[in-house]
Amino acid sequence: MSDVPMPRPDEPLVRVRGLSTRLGGKVIFDALDLDIPRGSITALMGPSGTGKTTLLKHITGQMRPDAGEVWVDGRNVPELGRDALFALRECIGYLFQNSALLTDFDVFENVAFPLRQHARLPEELVRNIVLTKLQAVGLRGAARLLPSELSGGMARRVALARAIVFDPMLILYDEPFVGLDPIALNQVLKLIRTLNQTLGITSVLVAHELSAVRRVADRVHLLANGKIVAAGAPDELARGESDWTKQFFGGEADGPVPFHYPAGDYARELGFDGGAA
Amino acid sequence: MNGRFLRGGYLADALAQVGAAGLFFFSILGALPKSLRYVRETVRQVWFVGAMSLVIIMTCGLFVGMVLALQLYHTLSIFGGTEALGTVVALSLLRELGPVVTALLFAGRAGTSITAEIGLMRATDQLAAMEMMAVDPIAYVIAPRFLAGVIAMPLLACVFNALGIFGGHLVGVTWLGIDNGTFWGNMTANVDLWDDVVNGVWKSLAFGAVVTLIGVFQGYTTPPTSEGVAYATTRTVVFSSIVVLALDFVLTAFLM
Amino acid sequence: MTQRRSYAVGTGLFIVLGFAALAYLATQTTSVANYRQGDSYAVKARFGNVGQLKLRAPVKIAGVRIGSVASVQLEPEKLDALVTLSIDKRFHEIPDDSSAVIFTSGLLGDQYVGIQPGGSPEMLKDGDELILTQSALQLEDLIGKFLVNGSGDANKKPAPTQGTTKPAGGA
Numbered sequence: 017m018s019d020v021p022m023p024r025p026d027e028p029l030v031r032v033r034g035l036s037t038r039l040g041g042k043v044i045f046d047a048l049d050l051d052i053p054r055g056s057i058t059a060l061m062g063p064s065g066t067g068k069t070t071l072l073k074h075i076t077g078q079m080r081p082d083a084g085e086v087w088v089d090g091r092n093v094p095e096l097g098r099d100a101l102f103a104l105r106e107c108i109g110y111l112f113q114n115s116a117l118l119t120d121f122d123v124f125e126n127v128a129f130p131l132r133q134h135a136r137l138p139e140e141l142v143r144n145i146v147l148t149k150l151q152a153v154g155l156r157g158a159a160r161l162l163p164s165e166l167s168g169g170m171a172r173r174v175a176l177a178r179a180i181v182f183d184p185m186l187i188l189y190d191e192p193f194v195g196l197d198p199i200a201l202n203q204v205l206k207l208i209r210t211l212n213q214t215l216g217i218t219s220v221l222v223a224h225e226l227s228a229v230r231r232v233a234d235r236v237h238l239l240a241n242g243k244i245v246a247a248g249a250p251d252e253l254a255r256g257e258s259d260w261t262k263q264f265f266g267g268e269a270d271g272p273v274p275f276h277y278p279a280g281d282y283a284r285e286l287g288f289d290g291g292a293a
Numbered sequence: 294m295n296g297r298f299l300r301g302g303y304l305a306d307a308l309a310q311v312g313a314a315g316l317f318f319f320s321i322l323g324a325l326p327k328s329l330r331y332v333r334e335t336v337r338q339v340w341f342v343g344a345m346s347l348v349i350i351m352t353c354g355l356f357v358g359m360v361l362a363l364q365l366y367h368t369l370s371i372f373g374g375t376e377a378l379g380t381v382v383a384l385s386l387l388r389e390l391g392p393v394v395t396a397l398l399f400a401g402r403a404g405t406s407i408t409a410e411i412g413l414m415r416a417t418d419q420l421a422a423m424e425m426m427a428v429d430p431i432a433y434v435i436a437p438r439f440l441a442g443v444i445a446m447p448l449l450a451c452v453f454n455a456l457g458i459f460g461g462h463l464v465g466v467t468w469l470g471i472d473n474g475t476f477w478g479n480m481t482a483n484v485d486l487w488d489d490v491v492n493g494v495w496k497s498l499a500f501g502a503v504v505t506l507i508g509v510f511q512g513y514t515t516p517p518t519s520e521g522v523a524y525a526t527t528r529t530v531v532f533s534s535i536v537v538l539a540l541d542f543v544l545t546a547f548l549m
Numbered sequence: 550m551t552q553r554r555s556y557a558v559g560t561g562l563f564i565v566l567g568f569a570a571l572a573y574l575a576t577q578t579t580s581v582a583n584y585r586q587g588d589s590y591a592v593k594a595r596f597g598n599v600g601q602l603k604l605r606a607p608v609k610i611a612g613v614r615i616g617s618v619a620s621v622q623l624e625p626e627k628l629d630a631l632v633t634l635s636i637d638k639r640f641h642e643i644p645d646d647s648s649a650v651i652f653t654s655g656l657l658g659d660q661y662v663g664i665q666p667g668g669s670p671e672m673l674k675d676g677d678e679l680i681l682t683q684s685a686l687q688l689e690d691l692i693g694k695f696l697v698n699g700s701g702d703a704n705k706k707p708a709p710t711q712g713t714t715k716p717a718g719g720a
């Protein structure tokens with residue numbers, strides 16, 4: 017890491033320029049630009065299937081774009097070699113959309129996993145760190161349960177504890193609120209805010225729950241049709257001044273974002289094609 | 294995908310798989326130094342692929358030895374050579390049946406579970422999660438399993454052989470009434486430590502490497518669906534069996 | 550942690566069991582005594598025909614194994630086979646006029662070198678040559694001979710056809 021030029025502190029932590037990606041013949045990103053300032057909480061919203069998860073994968077180098085630059089902390093991710101990428105990832109927490117806990121290990125060992133892999137810490141310290149993180153997500157009592165014994169919401173919180181165990185500089189949350197009851201949701205929101213305020217951890221969260229996002233995010237980016245179509249403070253966007261925001265936050269099927277996955281003519285496919293039937 | 298597999302580019306598919314598996318083998322070798330950090334994981338895997346296969350290996354070894362003694366006794370008695378029973382039982386086991394049958398059982402017992410486990414880790418994003426935690430899945434997941442297979446297989450074959458010879462002794466001496474001294478004496482006079490015992494160990498080492506490689510490769514490259522994992526598991530057994538038998542011929546013809 | 554310990558113990562037991570099986574195979578199915586090479590001495594013998602005699606075939610006196618065949622080579626000028634026998638040092642009192650014969654164990658079995666002791670007071674030393682030798686009995690020759698001579702006294706003359714006994718020199 018020492019060979020990397022020190023990024024200026026006022027520079028955005030994540031800077032995406034001209035990102036273009038096609039997957040399976042479908043355009044996912046079309047020259048997308050995005051800035052995520054240091055120390056902010058940024059929400060990414062958008063209809064499902066627009067590529068929010070894919071964008072997070074580009075930021076962490078799990079996928080390479082067809083074109084464009086993805087700068088994270090002064091490093092262009094698509095150009096990093098494996099070792100440099102791994103060095104970068106040690107400073108990034110990632111919450112998978114489906115939790116992705118290691119089924120071999122119990123909750124405690126899952127959370128301890130990154131610590132054991134990257135730091136030679138005394139067992140006592142590992143225990144303390146892990147229990148602190150589990151306490152923060154309200155699952156200290158579940159430390160010895162196996163992932164198969166957890167509900168979806170609990171697994172999500174364990175995955176969250178694992179993502180923050182190293183106090184990374186950047187945390188990417190892929191739909192962290194799914195499957196959480198209102199109490200747990202409150203706690204997780206508080207946790208995200210605390211991490212951000214006390215440790216200055218930059219957070220990116222993908223979410224659909226506008227009410228939750230409004231309580232925590234500084235900025236919201238609305239992703240649709242391969243581009244950022246709207247950006248701003250949550251309240252500003254929620255007022256819905258543009259067509260995009262009006263449709264998305266109003267939940268209407270008709271608007272600039274098609275609700276339907278691209279398809280042929282409906283009547284024709286059902287066989288009600290005018291006279292030809 | 295299965296349709297294509299059965300019909301058209303079967304040969305091309307097979308060649309592509311062989312090539313990909315070969316490259317995968319080199320990436321495992323490349324990750325071996327890094328995986329030395331995960332000795333514990335390797336130990337755990339030796340337990341899963343080795344110790345957990347003991348029961349089936351021991352049972353089958355015993356029965357194969359017993360059947361072998363029965364059949365060979367029958368054949369040898371035609372030539373009036375039943376005193377050679379110990380020799381032929383031991384040589385058949387040490388040179389052929391031990392390594393081969395153990396490898397086939399190992400493919401069914403351990404190879405499939407390796408494939409299914411890794412395939413499910415792929416399907417549930419566990420491998421991706423490791424990558425995100427800056428842990429190389431090849432070094433942490435694949436290499437320990439591969440090493441464990443290579444370590445466990447020759448040991449299992451030895452256990453199989455020992456039980457097989459015990460079974461042969463049981464049938465030949467206890468049941469069919471061949472003289473105990475004749476049984477062992479003939480065997481020890483004709484079985485060679487290097488040509489027979491040690492060569493059998495080399496063989497099973499090679500089989501262990503091949504079967505485990507197929508197991509981890511199929512798991513690692515499986516499509517992340519339940520159907521994909523199911524097919525991958527089947528392929529592990531089919532490919533392992535074919536490759537083990539073919540390799541056995543090559544090793545026997547050219548190396549022994 | 551205790552969970553991990555038990556894996557380690559179980560794995561250790563498994564490995565010990567595996568090596569025990571290997572040791573069992575190595576010692577019980579083979580006669581390891583055959584491989585105690587170190588303390589041995591070499592004796593040469595020439596044969597007109599070694600038949601199927603192989604490397605490491607046993608060398609026996611009175612049916613008891615005393616060593617093994619260390620090498621089988623062709624002598625370029627005499628065009629006969631030079632066989633080196635490696636004999637255990639424990640059997641150092643073998644008269645130097647003993648003869649070496651290639652026998653077949655059983656009708657179709659492997660061949661081995663049998664040494665028939667002579668009566669000389671001098672004993673064989675490392676590098677000595679056994680002068681009196683008798684080649685391998687070729688089954689084909691034997692059958693041929695049997696057919697030619699009839700059943701009569703074929704068993705009186707077991708010596709194979711080609712002049713294989715080498716009385717040259719004498720003891």
Ligand SMILES: Nc1ncnc2c1ncn2[C@@H]1O[C@H](COP(=O)(O)OP(=O)(O)O)[C@@H](O)[C@H]1O
Pocket residue numbers: 039040044063064065066067068069070071
């Ligand atoms: N590996 C892949 N191959 C082909 N298409 C993919 C792949 N991964 C995702 N996609 C497509 O990319 C689009 C974006 O997916 P994703 O990023 O998961 O959406 P979301 O915004 O809901 O997280 C989807 O339309 C999906 O069909």
Ligand SMILES: [Mg+2]
Pocket residue numbers: 068069070113190
């Ligand atoms: Mg998604």
